[in-house]
Amino acid sequence: MPERPSRPRPRGTRPGQRPVGGRPPRVDVTRLAAHEVLTTVRTQDAYTNLVLPAVLRKHGLAGRDAGFVTELASGTIRRRSTYDAVIGACSARGLRALDPPVLDALRLGTHQLLSMRVPAHAALSTTVDLVRHVANQGAAGFANAVLRKVASRDLDDWLQELAPAREADPVAHDALVHAHPAWVVAELRKALHASHPDDDVSDLLAADNVAPGVTLVARPGLSTRGELPGEPTPYSPHGVHLDGGDPGAVEAVAQRRAGVQDEGSQLVATALAGADLDGRDERWLDLCAGPGGKSALLAALAAGSGAVLTAHERQLHRAGLVRRNLTLADGTAVPGAGAVVVGDGTRPAFAPGSLDRVLVDAPCTGLGALRRRPEARWRRRAEDLLELVMLQRRLLAASLDLVRPGGLVLYATCSPVLSETADVVESALAQRRDVSLVDLGPAFAHVPGSRGPLEGTVQLWPHRHGTDAMFLALLRRD
Incomplete structure (x- = not known):
């Protein structure tokens, strides 16, 4: 984990000592930036990965400082419940009695003390200064007492004390x-x-709980994997794991001939594009297209087959992101890209039986992408499942109506939860005699351990494949 870069101390002070005089100490800008990320995510339901770049730009942070803020904010959000248990054990007030800005600062301090290579005195003093900045002197004294108790043990000792026996x-x-x-x-x-x-x-x-690296995708006909820096992905023929640095600085990415895309998402697009199809193969649809990463890869693959991809998205602002992904930096369209249509995916404005291939990357709990969206685990509730499953079933049913006899629908979710995956597919098969499940096993023979919960389906896993936990099921309209 990143270690806090050293900064010059005020003249005449020792490590951890505050400057003398009447002025309050300046709060460390990296801790302030991380606190701002936590505040924005908490109060605006924002996504950590979208908030971070704006906060880093605002404070003029780059390089090691940017890496420190990213690990501090993301790691704190990711391990929030564990840190809350530790803080609660060290505070007689209880978590509910703490003002949210103070609790966020304590979480940041606890992450530094228990999970980062930050010296204890630095974690303590900078967090106390941060609490003084966002609250007051009394809160700073309280934070100092709590964090000293936190620092008295390492993380393993705290977990041994607080966690019930497995x-x-x-x-x-x-x-x-x-x-x-x-x-x-x-x-x-x-x-x-x-x-x-x-x-x-x-x-x-x-x-x-391990932050994923950056994976790039070369869009066929526009770029090649060989021109992208990094190690080739083991399963997708189009990807590389970026060695480091800013992906936006890669020429092909800057020109949108390539993009940033998890290997699991790449495999969703290639599974649909590469499936055998008898007869006409001209009209493809991405039914839930936003923000457009899969659409861009599908469009490039469609162009290679002489087909055109239409992208469909319900939300207007997400449709704008799709259009951007389907447009190269010079203003020309990605080959194979057709219209971007805004509308309700459960009632799409396409003639029944008019399409050849449809991707349904359905809205879901997102529990397969917790590596890259650390806040998602704390936002979703078990009661969200029913509404999402009903939507998923309607989207799959609508897509099956859109394809012609012999046409293909790939149903995918970024969640392995059975009610969102196997149950949705089984329901569709039970309700329609004109639909059959196509075995994806041969296409994923090179991906060991990818067998899904239903025979013929695929389930990818972070701990097995280093990807998001994508579920894939391919259905044919008979």
């Missing part, structure tokens, strides 16, 4: 140790054991 309550144990809500642990355990009964869910939960 033998007695495995869900509660894993929820605290790996910082996932208990209902999420239970759903992921059930989903993992449906495909891999011998896997330990703790390996999956631990993988969720």
